[in-house]
Structure formats: structure tokens, C-alpha cells
Amino acid sequence: MSRLQNQPTLRVDTNKPLSFTYKKKTFSGFKGDTVASALFSGGIRIFSRSLKYHRPRGLYSLDGECSNTGMEVNGIPNVNAEKTLLEKGMQVKAQNVKGSPELDAMGFMDSLDRAMPAGFYYRTMHKPARIWPIALQQVRKAAGLGKISPDFRMTGEFDEIFPTTDVCVIGGGPSGMTAAIAAAETGLRVILLEARPWLGGFFDYRQSEFSRDLPHYQRARELEARMQTLPNIRVFTHTAMVGAYSNNLVTAFQIGNEKDPFDERYLEIRAQSMIVATGCIERPLLFENNERPGVMQIACAHRLANTYGILPGKRAVFSVAHDLGIEAALDLFDAGIEIAAVADIRDNPSHAALVSELEQREIPYLKGWVAREALGAPLKSVSLTTLQGTFEKKLECDLLVASAGMTPVTGPLSMAQAELAFDQHTGFFLPKSLPVGVYAAGRLLGLNDSRAIEASGQVAGLSAALNCGKASAQALKDAQEMLAGRPQAERGCNLVMAPVKGRKAFICFDEDTTVKNIKQAIDMGFDATELIKRFTAAGTGPGQSGIPGHNLPLLVAQHHTDHGALTRPTTMRAPLVPTLMATYAGTNHLMSKRTPMHERQKQDGGVMRKIGVWNRARYFSDDFSCRREIENIRNNVGMLDATTLGKFRIFGPDALKALQRVYVGDMAKISPGKIKYSAMCNEDGCIIDDGVVVQRGENDYYFTTSTARAGITVEWIRYHTRYDGWDFNLVNLTDAFGVINLAGPKAREVLSEVIDADISNAAFPFAAYQEFTALDTIPVRIMRLGFVGELSYELHVPGSWMETLWDALSEAGKPFGIANFGLETQNVLRMEKGHLIIGSESEQRTTLHDVGLGGLWDRNKPAVDTVGAVALQQTENQEKRLKLVGFKMKNTRTPPKDGSIVVDDRIRGHVCIARYSHTLQEAVGMALVEDPLHAVGTEISIYEDECQGQLVSATVVPMPFYDPKGERLRS
Amino acid sequence: MALTLTCPVCGKRNGYEFRYGGEDKGPKPDDFGSSPETWCDYVHMNRCVAGIQKEWWCHRDGCGVWFTTHRDTLKNLEME
Numbered sequence A: 001m002s003r004l005q006n007q008p009t010l011r012v013d014t015n016k017p018l019s020f021t022y023k024k025k026t027f028s029g030f031k032g033d034t035v036a037s038a039l040f041s042g043g044i045r046i047f048s049r050s051l052k053y054h055r056p057r058g059l060y061s062l063d064g065e066c067s068n069t070g071m072e073v074n075g076i077p078n079v080n081a082e083k084t085l086l087e088k089g090m091q092v093k094a095q096n097v098k099g100s101p102e103l104d105a106m107g108f109m110d111s112l113d114r115a116m117p118a119g120f121y122y123r124t125m126h127k128p129a130r131i132w133p134i135a136l137q138q139v140r141k142a143a144g145l146g147k148i149s150p151d152f153r154m155t156g157e158f159d160e161i162f163p164t165t166d167v168c169v170i171g172g173g174p175s176g177m178t179a180a181i182a183a184a185e186t187g188l189r190v191i192l193l194e195a196r197p198w199l200g201g202f203f204d205y206r207q208s209e210f211s212r213d214l215p216h217y218q219r220a221r222e223l224e225a226r227m228q229t230l231p232n233i234r235v236f237t238h239t240a241m242v243g244a245y246s247n248n249l250v251t252a253f254q255i256g257n258e259k260d261p262f263d264e265r266y267l268e269i270r271a272q273s274m275i276v277a278t279g280c281i282e283r284p285l286l287f288e289n290n291e292r293p294g295v296m297q298i299a300c301a302h303r304l305a306n307t308y309g310i311l312p313g314k315r316a317v318f319s320v321a322h323d324l325g326i327e328a329a330l331d332l333f334d335a336g337i338e339i340a341a342v343a344d345i346r347d348n349p350s351h352a353a354l355v356s357e358l359e360q361r362e363i364p365y366l367k368g369w370v371a372r373e374a375l376g377a378p379l380k381s382v383s384l385t386t387l388q389g390t391f392e393k394k395l396e397c398d399l400l401v402a403s404a405g406m407t408p409v410t411g412p413l414s415m416a417q418a419e420l421a422f423d424q425h426t427g428f429f430l431p432k433s434l435p436v437g438v439y440a441a442g443r444l445l446g447l448n449d450s451r452a453i454e455a456s457g458q459v460a461g462l463s464a465a466l467n468c469g470k471a472s473a474q475a476l477k478d479a480q481e482m483l484a485g486r487p488q489a490e491r492g493c494n495l496v497m498a499p500v501k502g503r504k505a506f507i508c509f510d511e512d513t514t515v516k517n518i519k520q521a522i523d524m525g526f527d528a529t530e531l532i533k534r535f536t537a538a539g540t541g542p543g544q545s546g547i548p549g550h551n552l553p554l555l556v557a558q559h560h561t562d563h564g565a566l567t568r569p570t571t572m573r574a575p576l577v578p579t580l581m582a583t584y585a586g587t588n589h590l591m592s593k594r595t596p597m598h599e600r601q602k603q604d605g606g607v608m609r610k611i612g613v614w615n616r617a618r619y620f621s622d623d624f625s626c627r628r629e630i631e632n633i634r635n636n637v638g639m640l641d642a643t644t645l646g647k648f649r650i651f652g653p654d655a656l657k658a659l660q661r662v663y664v665g666d667m668a669k670i671s672p673g674k675i676k677y678s679a680m681c682n683e684d685g686c687i688i689d690d691g692v693v694v695q696r697g698e699n700d701y702y703f704t705t706s707t708a709r710a711g712i713t714v715e716w717i718r719y720h721t722r723y724d725g726w727d728f729n730l731v732n733l734t735d736a737f738g739v740i741n742l743a744g745p746k747a748r749e750v751l752s753e754v755i756d757a758d759i760s761n762a763a764f765p766f767a768a769y770q771e772f773t774a775l776d777t778i779p780v781r782i783m784r785l786g787f788v789g790e791l792s793y794e795l796h797v798p799g800s801w802m803e804t805l806w807d808a809l810s811e812a813g814k815p816f817g818i819a820n821f822g823l824e825t826q827n828v829l830r831m832e833k834g835h836l837i838i839g840s841e842s843e844q845r846t847t848l849h850d851v852g853l854g855g856l857w858d859r860n861k862p863a864v865d866t867v868g869a870v871a872l873q874q875t876e877n878q879e880k881r882l883k884l885v886g887f888k889m890k891n892t893r894t895p896p897k898d899g900s901i902v903v904d905d906r907i908r909g910h911v912c913i914a915r916y917s918h919t920l921q922e923a924v925g926m927a928l929v930e931d932p933l934h935a936v937g938t939e940i941s942i943y944e945d946e947c948q949g950q951l952v953s954a955t956v957v958p959m960p961f962y963d964p965k966g967e968r969l970r971s
Numbered sequence B: 001m002a003l004t005l006t007c008p009v010c011g012k013r014n015g016y017e018f019r020y021g022g023e024d025k026g027p028k029p030d031d032f033g034s035s036p037e038t039w040c041d042y043v044h045m046n047r048c049v050a051g052i053q054k055e056w057w058c059h060r061d062g063c064g065v066w067f068t069t070h071r072d073t074l075k076n077l078e079m080e
């Protein structure tokens, strides 16, 4: 269908056609079209079938207030086609239909409405209970919106930004733009959000005069141009505000255009002041078949013609209650639509001039008349009636423009905790009181006069600026006087529904709730609007109460007039508009740290895994039992990148006191050149960390923590000294130093190649600490430890020297068969040695005593001064605790999986780690078991996945399994 | 999400940057550790004030300082 070319307000570029497919046919639209406007232009009138009754649905509001245009686009269900810009090649499908939207095999559902009264699902189908699963299947088949394929994968880029601003304006219509300009002119930073892809609000598509020779749309362009001259205004178009929280935190979602590097993004805006200028939508008129395709609201018909250049019908009847309805009738007449009549619910239109313009065009104007029933499908005629239902007349038409007046978009205000109260004069829910820093402007205050709307924006902008400490009180006073000089809020139409029974008068389209359903709910005793909403589901669909939001409380209040109950709106909750889950999820937050050896480890064949915050090499071959890596450590020498260890410096006069506070041992016993191994517990005496401490100078210590605790250690120590006012400094060196664990019987020979000093067993024995210069250049701190149970050195080296030293050691180690080893090898080796990893051999309830490390606790230290010591005292002899034991498998070489449970007649514990030990030639492991089972020699039964009831047996044995005397690591 | 806190070093910052450290109960009492009950009271028992409460916060993703502030637990807003 060709478009109206001479509309100055067009937002489609008719020089840029875009083709797409629907119902296996190629359709064509233009750049600027929405999917819905392009389909409508292509002759499509029925866009979907309704949730419950499968009634045909078409264009109604054009602003996404209902799911009428919910369609599947490029595999994504429930896309609101009237808000989605058309793109070339889109694949569009109808949803919730059997066949096509025009011929839906489920259409018979509409005649079953008497069988499905309000609360139908809640009240039937659950007695007897066995019915429900069967009914559920059938209900799911018949009712619903879109479907998504289980293997659907979302594509696209989803981003997030967290801007801070002084003033955040919600709504880019005349009042929002005026407010943004007023605030920005005081020098403040302003963010303006507009849900549509362009600015202008309800000025954008109107050709009527704002002032002499200045049409409304031109005025909107003027305001936009003024905003562009102010660099401190940041405009986000196609950005829907979805939430507001305390401290004026505003959340929104922006849809990207072709120039943006994202498809959608989440915005979280911190503002000092917030201005809500969201204007109005229309209050649906309730009459029989009020949602029949061919029935649409004023702005929908008006914008189809003026914004998209599409005539919404051939012959129209208007049933309206607002001057904008008359204005639309005039515009559509001038665009070429025959207007059969304009019925106006009101006694008096606000502007007599508009009525005389109708007369000039010989359009019948019916005061005090309203639509009673839409007839025919597709729409063939409408029956009109006087308000009392006394007289009736039937007019033929294919378009019925129906609206009961305006309704303010108060969602953002109520989210911001503004108190709304029903106003008799306008019929609106108006803000009675606003929270600090929240302001409202424009049409949502009930204003209709274009200059009053702008003046209210000026007042809000200056008030918001004043709240930020800018703008003068005088300027605000002047603006308020200006506003007072303009026409005030107009009397609104108070008709809730046409004089009909309401069996097919839909108050909520998304949930197929009729006026009759509401009456049924009231008859059943429901009186609160919120409960009626839940019971009838009105307003719980994707449109987020856009259609029933205003009518429902009005309708309920009508039934309560005897009780004098207050008319209250239902509560609004985020997100105010439906949003993609992908946008909520945002960018991929799975970031991990890399050690200086990352690339080298990969080149060497390392199989990298994300472990905690790090990316680390777990294996160096595809043999995940790591036999060769393990044997090489036991027989030769290997290197592990242990950079992820937590590394800290603590220094200052009170450094030792701080160490005493968090470590269970007596840290005063540290002597220079010697390593002190100790553990940290929480106040419950549960072990949270282990590591070593060395003294490097007076009041100057260097200590390590487990990888998992590295991030929290500074916070932990400061927390536990927060009342003391001690003088110490704490530096996290985790990312500053690399660590190489050089281990194996030949480690000394390799190390001596790079260090020119006496490192013999006598000069540098087990548990010693010394600082060297490697290769005559590199400062290296070396600890002689034995986590893997062999002679080994932990080399701590500045990160930038890490690769150099690593290379030197590899080179020096070649004659000795040096090889990389990964985390899994370390895991097996340390298990054989009975060394534990916090979090593997302990869980939240595991105390220092439970893992057999009670000896690390120095009971001569005052317990009150050591975190966890009081609990260590109290739990020392507690019974029935889970204790860490070593076990060997009986009759099998296959170890149970980590985490398998230990059972007899009930659960007695679990396996922490178990592996086949190549060194011992049998399967061994460690388990936490209840204390009667922990005695050496006890036989334990382990339940494993897939064991098919056959428990596997193991025997508790002493640890360590390997080199119990520790001769190898001391050698 | 909407909470902001005022770090004594860095000033008013987004609540995301902070870690909650519990109610301010003061230093360990003199009888801490004298019985399991006195220990448990201090370590685990809270007043859970519905209203304004003095509490500890750590500027975890900032300067790292621990500080106390007053927060209205009903509105989840820091007191000025």
C-alpha cells in the first residue's frame, strides 16, 4: 500500500524500502516503520489471537500497552511488533494460533466464555487433585502467548552503563524537553530518557497550531534543536524507563540503532533530582467487542496517518471524550478518510473552534453519545447509544476510533514512592505528595494547554535544579507565575463504561478479562482492587496494566460508592515495560585473572580451567589421571605456576598484634629466616585459611594465604582490628608477585644453576626462608616448603621477572627432565601426603580440630584476643563432629567420586577427595566422617552415583599415605 | 541497589562498592568467652533494628576502609 506522501510529520523514509517475511510471504515496509506499521500497511489487520478466548486482535494503541501485537520475530517470542523497528530480512510469525490469525482453529474458545468465569482455573481443576496435571497440559495448549524453542540461542550484544547525573528527565515530550533545557541552562548535567525512537511526545505527530503559524510538530523540533545546543544534556532515545528506587536511582533499557555497538543495554542512572514527564496514554472505552480489530485509540489512528503515512481505514466512526479525538478526526478527514460521525461523551468540548471545524467539513457531531457495540468481524458497523442507553443508532464503518479520555502514565511516579490520589476534577490519579528530589511535569498533571504543559516543564526543571543547589528561587517563582497564567487542568470524562452488560467488554486484553469477570469477582466477595486484579488476572499480562490500569480501580470504585471506599490505583512494579532477559543479564561477567605465565602455560599444552577468580592450567596432557606428570615429580623435578597464592606485606608498629589477632598460632615465635605455618579461623573456630608467615625486618612481615582467600584477607584483618586503632599497614601483593613451585628430588640441582649461593640442605634446610638474587639480577624470595611431599622451593618473584626466571629454570632443568605440572597433579601429590586444601577437606562447619590441625592453635595466647580461639576451646572435646580421615579402598582400584557420601543406616559424612595413587598403586582418599567412624581400622561404606545399591567399602587408615616420616621433603 | 554510602575517605559512593559488616556491637565485652552463651550472644545475636541502626561497612572496591554509619533499615537509606 502506498503511503501518504505529503505529511510533514512522517517518520518513515519512503526512499528506503525494507523487505521481510510473514506467513511465508515477502512484505515490504520502510525505514522508520515498526514491524506492526509495515504489516498494517501490507493489509494485515489481525496480528494475534488472545490468550484465553482466541479472539482476533489488531492495532489498538501503537505504544505497547497490550500484547495485541505480540509476535515472534527472528525466533524470539512475545516481541511487541508495534514497538519494534523494522529491519531488513526479519522473519515474523504469528503466535498462539492454530492455522493463521485470520482463521484460527481455536477460535471456538470465544463462545465458551460462560464456561470460564472469573477465577475459573483457581476454582475448578484442583478437585480431585489428580485432575490438575492433566488439565494443566490442556490449558497450556489452548492458552498462552509465544513459545520458545528449547535450543533457541539468543544472539546480539547486550551492554550496561551506570551514568551519574544531576537531573534525570523521564519523557522527551514538550514538558520533558522544556524541563531538561531549564535545568541544563543552570549548568547542571541532565539525562533525558525517551521511550520512542525520536523526541517530541504528543507534539511530534500533530499538525495543529501550537501558536500562530507554528504547528506542534515544529515546536517539538525547536525544543529538540535547543537541547542540541546544550552539551550538558545527554539524550537517550528508544530508552524505556523501567524502575525507580530510593536515592533517585533510575533504571532503563535502551534499544540500539544501527550505529550503536549494542543491541540493547541496561542503564542504571544515579540522579540528584528526577523529573517525571511521561504524559498520558488513553483510557480505553469499555463497550461490547471493544478490542475487535478495526477498533483503535485516537493516537493510534492519528499516528498511523501522520507518523507512518498509512490510512487506518476508509470510513470511520469516532467515539471519544477528548479534544485530541476531534483533532484526529479533522486530520484523518483531510487525509482522505470518510468520517461517519464523531460521538463525544462530554457535554462540552473544550474548544468550540474544533466543533465548528467539524461543521465546516459536514462531519456529524453527536454530543452525549458513545459506542455501545462493535459489530462484524472484520468490523462492519458500530452501534452508538446515548449515555443513558435511551436511543441507539447503527453506523457502517471499518474503523472505530474509541477512547474514554486520557490517563496519566504514573508508573515512574509510583515506583519513586510518590503518593497518588484520585482527583475528581480530572479523573486522574495525581501526585498528592512527591518524595524529595522527585518532580512531575506536563500532561500527567491533567494539563491540556500546550503552553501550560511547557510552563510546567519549566517549573519542574527549575525545581529540580534548585534541589541540586542551582537556579534561583526568583526564577522558579517567575516560572510558577507563568504556569498560573495558563489554563489549568481540564475536567476529565468520568464515564467508565458504555451502558452495556459487558460480557464481551474487555477491561484487560492480555488476560482476556471482561467487565463481567470483574462483576463476578465482586459478587464473590472480593472488594479490594489488588485482590480483584489477582483473581481475574486483569493487568497481570505483558502490557503491565497499560490497558486496565486506570479503568479497573474506577470500575471497582463504582461498585463501592455506598461504602465511600477510596479509589486507589494498583501497585506498579519494575519492569514497567517488558524487557529481554538477555538485556537484564547484560554483558558476560565471567572475567578471570591471568598469571604472567598464562600464554606460556597454554603454549606448553596446559588445559586451562577457570578456578575461582583465576584461569589456571589443570593438566598438561589429555591423560587426566596425570600419571606422567606425577611420576616426574616423584622421580625428577617439575614446575607449577603458583602465582595465584595470596601474598601480603604487613608492617608497622602494631603489625605483630594484627597477626596475633587473626592467626591461631603464636606469631611472636617467628624467627628471621624461618617459616611459620599457621591457620586462620572464624569466630566459630572453623578453619578458613592456612598459609605461612615470614619476618623480613623489624615490624615487617610477608605472608601467604590460600588462593581462595586472597581477595578478602585485607578486609578480614582490618575488620578484626577495627576497634583497636592499631598502627599497621597492609598491602596485597598477590598480583604483584609471581610464584614458581619447583618440586622434586632434583629441585636443588636445578635451582643451584640460577642461584649463586650455598643452598645445600644444611645452609638452606626445610622450612627456611631466604632472599636471593637469581641470575645476578632478579630479586627472589624463596621458601623451602613441601606441599607436594618432595624437596621443593617456592620462588616469589616480581611479576615482570616471572617469565625470565621461569625460562632460566626450564633451561637449567632440561638435563634433569624438568616438566610442567598442573593443578590436578598437585592435588594428587598433596593428597598422598595428607596435606589439605581449605574448602576441599573442610566445609563451613569444619573446625581446626576436625581437620587435625588443632596443634597449630597456641592455647597460651589469651583466647579473647584471637579470632576463633574461644570457640576452639569450647569445641575441642565436642562429640559427634565430622573428623577428617584418610582411607584406602577395599577390593577396588577405582576411587569414588569427590563428594560421594559415607553411609551406614544414615549419612555419616562425605568423601572430600579420592584418587588412584600411582605412587602407592591403590585408590586412597580423605573423608569427613562422624567421630565414631574416624578411628583407624574402621570400615566405611560409600554410596556412589551409579553404584546401583552396591556400596563400596574402604578402611580408615593413618595419614599421610606417602613418606609418613617426611624424609623426602626434608632431604 | 539504590543504596549509597559515604566513605570517610572517598565520599558518597554507590552501594555496590561496599561490603556490609554487621551491626555495630562495640568491642568484645569483658565476659566474652566466659561461657558459650556470652560468646554466642556477641558473635551471633543481633538487634535487627527496624529503623535507624549503626553499622559497619567496608569500602571493599575503593579504599578498603572499615567505617560505621547510620542507616534506616526500613528505607534502606543512609542517614545524612
Ligand SMILES: [Zn+2]
Pocket: B007, B008, B009, B010, B011, B059, B062, B063, B064, B065
Ligand atoms: Zn573509600
